[in-house]
Amino acid sequence: MANTTVKIKNKVRGDDIPIIRRYVDLPEGDPVIKARLTVKTNTSTADPGIFQLTINTTEQPSGVIEDGTTPEVLLTFVISKTNSLLMSATITYLYDIQVDTQGGRTYTCEKGTIKLEEQVTQAAG
Numbered sequence: 001m002a003n004t005t006v007k008i009k010n011k012v013r014g015d016d017i018p019i020i021r022r023y024v025d026l027p028e029g030d031p032v033i034k035a036r037l038t039v040k041t042n043t044s045t046a047d048p049g050i051f052q053l054t055i056n057t058t059e060q061p062s063g064v065i066e067d068g069t070t071p072e073v074l075l076t077f078v079i080s081k082t083n084s085l086l087m088s089a090t091i092t093y094l095y096d097i098q099v100d101t102q103g104g105r106t107y108t109c110e111k112g113t114i115k116l117e118e119q120v121t122q123a124a125g
Contacts, residue, residue: 006112013089014119017079019063021097023109024072032068033057034100037077039093039114050093051083073099089118 011017019037026032034056040049055063055077063077075097087093097110 002108002110004111006110008095008112008114011084011114011116012119013084013087013116014081015084016081017084019077019079021075021110022072023075023099026070026073026099026107027105028071030070030101030103030105032065032070032073032099033102035065035075036098037095038098039087039095041091041093043094050086053077053079053083070101075099084116087114087116089116091115
């Protein structure tokens with residue numbers, strides 16, 4: 001069952017933000033091969049919204065499926081500083097995390113909100 005009340009907060013706009021998740025209730029025997037983290041201002045906005053990160057079992061800058069063996073999977077998404085700068089510190093955004101399995105099934109594992117704090121340092125470096 002999806003957790004639909006998660007609040008990501010106390011993260012700073014302009015930072016790289018890791019989102020590490022472990023889900024334990026997926027159907028056994030159908031490995032997760034792809035996962036998406038989508039951030040939008042509202043649910044009716046077309047994908048990709050503000051941004052959408054897609055990961056698989058090969059490590060990449062946006063993250064990796066560290067263990068896709070169901071029923072328990074481990075995902076790491078990395079919201080890059082470039083993507084976090086697309087978000088205003090004054091707005092609460094909606095997000096969800098979906099996974100796709102080898103058997104062709106899609107599950108929404110998490111839905112929630114994300115609100116970033118404004119950075120103090122403006123220089124990159």
